Structures are given as structure tokens and as C-alpha cells.
Amino acid sequence: MKITVADVEHVARLARLELTPGEKELFAGQMGAILGYVEKLKELDTEGIVPTSHAVPMENSFREDIARPSIGLEKALANAPSRAGSFFVVPNVIE
Amino acid sequence: MTIIDMTIHELHAALKGKQISSVEATTALLERITAVEPQVGSFITVTPEQALAAAKAADHRIASGDCQLLTGIPLAIKDIFLTEGIRTTCGSRILENFIPPYSATSWEKLRDCGAVLLGKLNQDEFAMGSSNESSAYGTTRNPWDTTCIPGGSSGGSAASVAARQAVATLGTDTGGSIRQPASHCGCVGLKPTYGRVSRYGVIAYASSLDQVGPLTRDVADCAIMLEAIAGHDPKDSTSVDTPVPNYSASLTQGVKGMKIGLPKEYFIDGLDPDVQKAMDAAIDTYRRLGAEFVEISLPNTDYAVATYYLIATAEASSNLARYDGVRFGHRAEADGLLDMYTKSRSEGFGSEVKRRIMIGTYALSSGYYDAYYVKAQKVRTLIMNDFVKAFADVDVMLTPVAPTPAFKIGEKINDPLQMYLSDIFTIPVNLAGTCAMSLPAGFSAAGLPIGLQLIGKPFGEESILRAGYAFEQATEWHIRKATI
Incomplete structure (x- = not known):
């Protein structure tokens, strides 16, 4: 299956990845080979087959709605690359 | 000892x-x-x-x-x-x-x-x-x-x-x-x-x-x-x-x-001879111990790897979206929010992770979702049914x-x-x-x-x-x- 560098650039944008020109070339070839291989699924007739998203036959999993303590502000912010008081700091979203 | x-x-x-x-x-x-x-x-x-x-x-x-x-x-x-x-x-x-x-x-x-x-x-x-x-x-x-x-x-x-x-x-x-x-x-x-x-x-x-x-x-x-x-x-x-x-x-x-x-699809020609020998010896051991062997079939075995590399990569692309440099993990120097997401991820992830995110993103992307992701989920059903039947x-x-x-x-x-x-x-x-x-x-x-x-x-x-x-x-x- 043919995957072009333009295809790779499109998918990388969707995945929020920035690839070097070398990576783009490499991934185009490798993704082409991998997606070519998965084409074999088309040999199978799956008309009317229900898709499986999950191996265990369970519907919803309910529990009592009881408030419990959470990990708290300090722990939640302990790994923040940048913080101010009780907030995560990020670059400007709106100029 | x-x-x-x-x-x-x-x-x-x-x-x-x-x-x-x-x-x-x-x-x-x-x-x-x-x-x-x-x-x-x-x-x-x-x-x-x-x-x-x-x-x-x-x-x-x-x-x-x-x-x-x-x-x-x-x-x-x-x-x-x-x-x-x-x-x-x-x-x-x-x-x-x-x-x-x-x-x-x-x-x-x-x-x-x-x-x-x-x-x-x-x-x-x-x-x-x-x-x-x-x-x-x-x-x-x-x-x-x-x-x-x-x-x-x-x-x-x-x-x-x-x-x-x-x-x-x-x-x-x-x-x-x-x-x-x-x-x-x-x-x-x-x-x-x-x-x-x-x-x-x-x-x-x-x-x-x-x-x-x-x-x-x-x-x-x-x-x-x-x-x-x-x-x-x-x-x-x-x-x-x-x-x-x-x-x-x-x-x-x-x-x-x-x-x-013994699922016949697992004992294929390409099997390493040493592996085959070990399996034969193991079967003999179990026979001696009183187990009975039955040849069974898992007919969709050959489609499992393809199914897996669509489902696993699709789920990975979604799961790994959380690594964006905001709350934890590596954050790159960047101009603006989008640039921060992209640079943090590109610097932080290695080649295999990027490759799988890319395949998963492709399989979930507009126009390909049914042909790849849903198709793989349907084949997953067939593979599961193989096991249910064989285990009877x-x-x-x-x-x-x-x-x-x-x-x-x-x-x-x-x-x-x-x-x-x-x-x-x-x-x-x-x-x-x-x-x-x-x-x-x-x-x-x-x-x-x-x-x-x-x-x-x-x-x-x-x-x-x-x-x-x-x-x-x-x-x-x-x-x-x-x-x-």
C-alpha cells in the first residue's frame, strides 16, 4: 500500500507530532508495509458481525455515589512542568 | 542453596x-x-x-x-x-x-x-x-x-x-x-x-x-x-x-x-525446528501423565496480528494523547500552546511509539475508521468465537x-x-x-x-x-x- 510523505504529514498533524524529513520518509515506507499487511483483513466476510470493543461481556459498572477524598491539590500539581499557585501554567491560548 | x-x-x-x-x-x-x-x-x-x-x-x-x-x-x-x-x-x-x-x-x-x-x-x-x-x-x-x-x-x-x-x-x-x-x-x-x-x-x-x-x-x-x-x-x-x-x-x-x-494453525511449517522438538517432547510428557490430546482449529489465527496492530495502535493513539506537556511529563520550550503539545510529544516519544501513534491515528482518521478500526473489531469477534468453539x-x-x-x-x-x-x-x-x-x-x-x-x-x-x-x-x- 502506498503511503506518501503528504499522508504522513497529515497524520502527524492529527497526532500532534512533528517529524524530521528523515522520519517522514522512513514512516511512509514502514506505514505502507504495515497497512499493506493489514489489508488481508479484507479477505474476510464480516457482514453482520458485531464488532468487539471489549473481551469481557459486561454492560455498565455501577457503584454507590459516595464522596471520597481525592489526592489533593499539592499531589495533583507536584509534577506540573510549570505552576502558579493552584494552577497549571500553559502558554497563551488567546493572544 | x-x-x-x-x-x-x-x-x-x-x-x-x-x-x-x-x-x-x-x-x-x-x-x-x-x-x-x-x-x-x-x-x-x-x-x-x-x-x-x-x-x-x-x-x-x-x-x-x-x-x-x-x-x-x-x-x-x-x-x-x-x-x-x-x-x-x-x-x-x-x-x-x-x-x-x-x-x-x-x-x-x-x-x-x-x-x-x-x-x-x-x-x-x-x-x-x-x-x-x-x-x-x-x-x-x-x-x-x-x-x-x-x-x-x-x-x-x-x-x-x-x-x-x-x-x-x-x-x-x-x-x-x-x-x-x-x-x-x-x-x-x-x-x-x-x-x-x-x-x-x-x-x-x-x-x-x-x-x-x-x-x-x-x-x-x-x-x-x-x-x-x-x-x-x-x-x-x-x-x-x-x-x-x-x-x-x-x-x-x-x-x-x-x-x-493442539490448534493446528499454531504448528506451522515456519516453526523453528528446536521449538518444534520441544513441543513434541512436551506432548509426549503430557501423554505419559495421562492427558488426552485433541486436534482443534482456530481458523482465524492468521488474521490476529493484523487485527491487533489496528486495535492496539488505535487505543494507543488515544491513550497517549494525554502526554501533552501540560500537567506532567516533559514540556518543550515552545511558541504557543499547539507548538508546546507538538514539540513536547516529538521530543519525548521514541521512534516505535511515534510509529504506533501514527498507525493508530491513521486507522481512526476520517474516511478510514470503518475500513480499518471497525473492520478489526469485527475480526476480533471472529477470533473470539474461534476460542469459544474450540474450548467446547x-x-x-x-x-x-x-x-x-x-x-x-x-x-x-x-x-x-x-x-x-x-x-x-x-x-x-x-x-x-x-x-x-x-x-x-x-x-x-x-x-x-x-x-x-x-x-x-x-x-x-x-x-x-x-x-x-x-x-x-x-x-x-x-x-x-x-x-x-
Whole structure:
């Protein structure tokens, strides 16, 4: 299956990845080979087959709605690359 | 017997009998780690101070008369398990400085039994790999031949058991990541049924396939570890609320009259002759023990790898969207928010992770979703049905774990598709959501371990442990030690 560098650039944008020109070339070839291989699924007739998203036959999993303590502000912010008081700091979203 | 060669049950007896203290055992293993780590590279982080403190606490507990099976036993766990206060990298640069604010349930359960944590084990980055070569912290080497891969993604979990650096370990298995390294390193590794063990606090790769399990020196240890970690967890809504059997109690029941299925699609022409020989010998052993063999068919086996690499990568692309540099993990210098997301991810992720995110994103993208992702989910149904049908006639299945013994470091690194195909016999079990175990069943002419896979029905861990124990009692493969 043919995957072009333009295809790779499109998918990388969707995945929020920035690839070097070398990576783009490499991934185009490798993704082409991998997606070519998965084409074999088309040999199978799956008309009317229900898709499986999950191996265990369970519907919803309910529990009592009881408030419990959470990990708290300090722990939640302990790994923040940048913080101010009780907030995560990020670059400007709106100029 | 030296301390480092002891199994959980042997060390437990010595701790209980006060012949050895947990501090002595822990010290012996920490010394062993220091001695062989330069050759093996099983660990990403070793935690000697915490380990010795936990060992002291365990010794107090034992002195007070509370000596459970895992009290005072030095263990290590894959670096995919969150450990509060101890760095957890998942083999990735993006989590190089991540100190989790809470711990994984499976580790908490072991810790609450009094187990001692020696450190965090090396793995493929985000558990994506079959060789440990995608770790950002160096490739773990196979203790039987350090020019070979240990398998992956739980390569450190298997290598450390084989190299006598830990009594037992925890790994995770999404497409074979416990069983394949266990096979390549000559230890026992069990992937429980999906839902048997909580995934809470385990860094997610492919959520509908990931499962936690033990890697051990023998089957009895495997039963002890599984019993300790299994069970419903209110924090993981996909963990199943069925009682946990006493796995150790049923080990000795034997295999007389047990029906073992041989799926014909797993005994293919391309199978390595040494692997074939080991399987033939294992079948003979089971026959002698009174098991009956039935040829069965899992007709959609040939489609499993393709199905897996669509479902797993799609789930991965979604799960790994959280690494954006905002709340934790690596943040790149950037102009604006979008640039920060993109640069942080591109700097933090390695090549294999990027490749899988790309394939998964492609499979989920507009115009391709039905043709790839939904198609794979439908084929997953067919694969699951194969297992349901086949298990109507047999109690367990016997197959190879991997088509070849451990390959050389570097051999498949430039050909991802060839690397993916090395999981051909383990992947279907994850798609079907059932349980399977790898156990030592021989050696190649070059002296590399070969593993046997026993596949059980959903929640049929008791049967495969019983069958594994019977095999182990009749053979001596598990007693051989790596030369390192």
C-alpha cells in the first residue's frame, strides 16, 4: 500500500507530532508495509458481525455515589512542568 | 542453596523458620543486582534504601507472628506500574522525571502483604515492543546470551528473574509482553484473563487488551503471586467481581483425563525446528501423565496480528494523547500552546511509539475508521468465537509461545513488521481476552530457553496452573540457571 510523505504529514498533524524529513520518509515506507499487511483483513466476510470493543461481556459498572477524598491539590500539581499557585501554567491560548 | 536462587515458597519457609531474615535476603539480591546489572540492564531504577527499610519492617512483622506468603520477599516490578514517590518512566523520555502521586492497585496488594520492592524494571517504551530495544534507558540483555534480546515488552521483568536479581516480578501483557520474554528468558509468566487483575495505576497502552501478571521461577510461585494480585478493584470498572480461587491448593491435582487441544494453525511449517522438538517432547510428557490430546482449529489465527496492530495502535493513539506537556511529563520550550503539545510529544516519544501513534491515528482518521478500526473489531469477534468453539471440546490448549528462540539484538529493529510477527502465537489470546501461561520446556541447540504456552478458558487460570505444575514436576527445564 502506498503511503506518501503528504499522508504522513497529515497524520502527524492529527497526532500532534512533528517529524524530521528523515522520519517522514522512513514512516511512509514502514506505514505502507504495515497497512499493506493489514489489508488481508479484507479477505474476510464480516457482514453482520458485531464488532468487539471489549473481551469481557459486561454492560455498565455501577457503584454507590459516595464522596471520597481525592489526592489533593499539592499531589495533583507536584509534577506540573510549570505552576502558579493552584494552577497549571500553559502558554497563551488567546493572544 | 544460596539465597538468590530461592523461589518465593522456599524463601518463605526460610523466613518463617527464622533461618534467614528479609534484610539478609534483600541485601543478597541488591548485591546481585549490583554485580550483574552492567551485563543485563534489567532495571531502570533500583531503590536500595526503600528496599532495606521495607525489609526491616517485614522482619518486625514476621517476628510478631505475621508471615504471609509474600511477607519479606524481595520483588521488582515493571516501570509501567505507578509507585507513589518512586520515579516511574514507562521506558520513555517523556516521563523521565515523573514521580507518581499514587500507586497501582496490583503493587499495593503485594506491598500490603509485606513484599519488598527492589526497584523498577526496564521495558519497551510504553510497552510497545517485543525486544526491549525501544526502551529509552538502554536495551536489557538476555541472561542466557547477552547478544540476544530478552523479549519484550516486559523484558526486564523476565531477565531479572532469570539473572537472579529478584525472586519474582510483575509485568504487563497486551499482545504477549509477559509470555514472550518469559519464554526467551526461561521463566514462568502468566497473563491472566482480562478483568482478573486490576489495571488501576498501570500506564495504559491498549486498554481493551492490557493485563497485569506475574513472572516467576516456577509455577507454584506463579500461583502465589496471582492469588495476591487478583480480584475486583472498585477503582477499575473493568476488573471483574468473581471470587479468586485458591490457585496454590489445586496445583497438585494432575492432568489425568485432562483434554489438551493442539490448534493446528499454531504448528506451522515456519516453526523453528528446536521449538518444534520441544513441543513434541512436551506432548509426549503430557501423554505419559495421562492427558488426552485433541486436534482443534482456530481458523482465524492468521488474521490476529493484523487485527491487533489496528486495535492496539488505535487505543494507543488515544491513550497517549494525554502526554501533552501540560500537567506532567516533559514540556518543550515552545511558541504557543499547539507548538508546546507538538514539540513536547516529538521530543519525548521514541521512534516505535511515534510509529504506533501514527498507525493508530491513521486507522481512526476520517474516511478510514470503518475500513480499518471497525473492520478489526469485527475480526476480533471472529477470533473470539474461534476460542469459544474450540474450548467446547478441550480444557486447555498447548502451543509454542514464540516461533523462534530469542533473536539477536538489532536483528529486527529496522523491520517493524517482522518484529510484530514474532508475537503471532500470543496475540490471539489477548484479543480473545482469555488467560495463558508460558513455562520452560526446553533449550535450543544454542542453549537458549524455549517456552511452552498453555491457554485456558476465560477465568480458567486454575487449569493452566495445574497443567503447568504437572509438567514442571515431570521435567527439569525450570531448574537450569542462566550462565550470567
